[in-house]
Amino acid sequence: MKSIKKLLPYATPYKLFVILAPLLMALEVTMDLLQPLLLQKIIDYGIAENDTTYVIQMGTFMIIAAIIGLIGGIGCTIFSTKSAINIATDIRRDLFYKIEHLSSENRDRIGTGKLITNVTSDINSVQQAVMMTLRVFVRGPLLFIGSVMIVFFQARELFPILVIIIPILLFVIILLSRKAGIWFKRVQEALDQLNSKLQESIAGIRVVKAFVRKEYEINLFHKVNVALTNKTKVAEQIITILMPVLLFVINIGMAVTLLFGVFPIGGSTIQVGVILAFINYLNIILMALTSSSMVLMQLMRALPSADRIQEVLEISTDRVESTIDEMPIKGDVEFRNVSFSYNKNGEYVLNSISFSASHGEKIGIIGATGSGKTTLVKLFPRLYDVDHGEILIDGQNSKNISLKHIRGSIGFVTQKPFLFSGSIKSNLTYGKKDASETEMQLASKNACAEEFIQKLDARYEHPLTQEATNLSGGQKQRLSLARAFVRKPSILILDDATSAVDARSEAIILDALKSSYPKTTIFMVSSKISSILDVDKILVMEEGSLVGVGTHDELLETCTVYQEIYQTQVQTGGVMVE
Ligand SMILES: Nc1ncnc2c1ncn2[C@@H]1O[C@H](COP(=O)(O)OP(=O)(O)OP(=O)(O)O)[C@@H](O)[C@H]1O
Numbered sequence: 196m197k198s199i200k201k202l203l204p205y206a207t208p209y210k211l212f213v214i215l216a217p218l219l220m221a222l223e224v225t226m227d228l229l230q231p232l233l234l235q236k237i238i239d240y241g242i243a244e245n246d247t248t249y250v251i252q253m254g255t256f257m258i259i260a261a262i263i264g265l266i267g268g269i270g271c272t273i274f275s276t277k278s279a280i281n282i283a284t285d286i287r288r289d290l291f292y293k294i295e296h297l298s299s300e301n302r303d304r305i306g307t308g309k310l311i312t313n314v315t316s317d318i319n320s321v322q323q324a325v326m327m328t329l330r331v332f333v334r335g336p337l338l339f340i341g342s343v344m345i346v347f348f349q350a351r352e353l354f355p356i357l358v359i360i361i362p363i364l365l366f367v368i369i370l371l372s373r374k375a376g377i378w379f380k381r382v383q384e385a386l387d388q389l390n391s392k393l394q395e396s397i398a399g400i401r402v403v404k405a406f407v408r409k410e411y412e413i414n415l416f417h418k419v420n421v422a423l424t425n426k427t428k429v430a431e432q433i434i435t436i437l438m439p440v441l442l443f444v445i446n447i448g449m450a451v452t453l454l455f456g457v458f459p460i461g462g463s464t465i466q467v468g469v470i471l472a473f474i475n476y477l478n479i480i481l482m483a484l485t486s487s488s489m490v491l492m493q494l495m496r497a498l499p500s501a502d503r504i505q506e507v508l509e510i511s512t513d514r515v516e517s518t519i520d521e522m523p524i525k526g527d528v529e530f531r532n533v534s535f536s537y538n539k540n541g542e543y544v545l546n547s548i549s550f551s552a553s554h555g556e557k558i559g560i561i562g563a564t565g566s567g568k569t570t571l572v573k574l575f576p577r578l579y580d581v582d583h584g585e586i587l588i589d590g591q592n593s594k595n596i597s598l599k600h601i602r603g604s605i606g607f608v609t610q611k612p613f614l615f616s617g618s619i620k621s622n623l624t625y626g627k628k629d630a631s632e633t634e635m636q637l638a639s640k641n642a643c644a645e646e647f648i649q650k651l652d653a654r655y656e657h658p659l660t661q662e663a664t665n666l667s668g669g670q671k672q673r674l675s676l677a678r679a680f681v682r683k684p685s686i687l688i689l690d691d692a693t694s695a696v697d698a699r700s701e702a703i704i705l706d707a708l709k710s711s712y713p714k715t716t717i718f719m720v721s722s723k724i725s726s727i728l729d730v731d732k733i734l735v736m737e738e739g740s741l742v743g744v745g746t747h748d749e750l751l752e753t754c755t756v757y758q759e760i761y762q763t764q765v766q767t768g769g770v771m772v773e
Pocket residue numbers: 303537538544562563564565566567568569570571722
């Protein structure tokens with residue numbers, strides 16, 4: 196309930212609709228409640244006393260009441276739909292904004308599947324709850340209270356029947372809605388798992404095919420699908436069981452009422468009109484309770500969804516924003532005793548790393564798989580924050596520089612290139628919207644991408660599919676390099692960014708890095724010594740520690756880990772020995 200309360204401010208911009216919808220519904224309910232009363236009068240006075248004028252008069256009132264009720268009903272539907280859809284759109288907007296601002300730790304923790312369920316199914320569930328609440332929740336209790344009051348004043352002899360029936364009905368509703376709430380939470384969790392599996396299978400479809408694991412994947416998907424189906428079945432069954440149970444109790448009530456008609460109580464007979472009106476009101480009470488309980492069920496379904504939405508909305512970005520004047524970043528970088536752990540349980544992936552690089556320097560980073568190279572460079576743009584120590588950029592602790600400023604000054608080419616659907620041009624200008632044609636062409640030339648782009652019919656307008664599946668791995672890597680070059684960043688990070696590029700092109704790119712970006716501090720993570728032979732300084736990583744810093748020649752003299760890597764690569768032909 197707390198989460199629902201916290202989402203209430205989203206209704207503020209639509210308060211007029213939110214107020215009008217129940218008011219119009221109240222109008223409809225009042226008209227609905229009048230109908231049996233008017234009918235009773237027609238039977239007991241008009242027909243009984245053969246008063247045609249009275250019957251026509253009451254009949255006309257019934258028609259007018261029906262028309263007013265219709266107007267109220269339509270108006271309520273329009274306004275409740277408008278409010279629910281607008282509220283859902285605003286929550287979805289804020290949720291996506293939050294997702295875009297999630298820290299890497301939180302994104303890893305929550306997982307893609309849950310985030311997708313959040314933006315789709317959870318919001319849909321809240322939207323339905325808002326719509327039903329505005330439409331039915333007012334209608335249900337109003338019809339219920341109205342009917343009970345009318346029975347109390349107009350058919351008091353039969354009121355004790357209500358006193359027995361109503362608590363039974365309420366007990367059934369509360370019990371089943373509680374159960375439904377528990378099961379709907381399980382349904383949403385099963386949906387998270389289904390979304391995660393779906394997303395993973397689609398993203399890894401080529402691997403699945405290459406390893407002939409379609410059957411295996413289909414089986415895994417089947418399992419999560421069956422789990423979702425089973426949980427949904429239970430939740431839906433709880434809902435569907437409600438109606439027959441309520442109907443059963445009401446039918447017993449009706450049977451008892453008819454008995455009262457046959458066997459007069461205390462010698463006085465109850466008028467037929469009163470019995471008929473009472474049965475009508477019993478039906479209205481049934482309708483009121485079923486519709487209210489449907490809303491209650493929808494609320495129970497929306498409750499876990501609202502909790503899950505709130506969980507993401509409440510995550511703070513907990514980063515200190517700029518406390519100093521944002522001078523353009525030159526690119527001096529210093530790590531002082533930096534330690535970092537992903538799971539924060541003391542298992543450090545980086546241990547007390549210290550080094551410095553002056554602006555314009557080219558730094559190579561090498562080390563075995565899993566030694567912490569990628570983790571180290573991810574700390575530059577603060578994709579993760581350090582646990583101990585500090586990172587200084589131009590002499591300032593990077594935590595005191597705004598994320599926007601830091602990230603705006605860093606170009607990052609990730610290990611696995613990621614391009615967006617759109618054109619080559621839209622991808623190249625992703626980090627610099629106002630980049631000129633010349634800037635784009637120069638960046639592409641330096642990344643050895645110009646040659647293949649010129650061969651495409653639409654050149655820079657060539658359309659890319661989702662994840663650029665219509666390009667080769669090497670082409671994607673070149674475009675992703677060019678995209679970083681276009682920004683002319685002060686600090687450029689290349690995380691194994693030329694691994695899919697042929698040796699000749701790699702040599703051209705490395706030359707271009709030196710000649711075209713003399714003022715840029717470049718960090719090049721590479722598994723090949725040949726890619727970092729000419730850099731100013733090489734950092735050698737082993738199991739999260741920095742075990743060597745120096746030029747290629749210095750490290751060959753002083754660092755055993757580097758010597759081993761070198762020997763292995765010479766033997767396998769990976770390093771050209773002069
Ligand atoms: N998001 C993450 N959550 C938890 N652990 C992680 C995460 N990313 C990496 N690790 C762990 O951190 C360690 C260092 O990984 P990292 O990717 O930095 O290594 P690397 O030297 O770049 O390896 P490679 O050369 O294979 O890319 C590994 O043990 C890895 O399992």
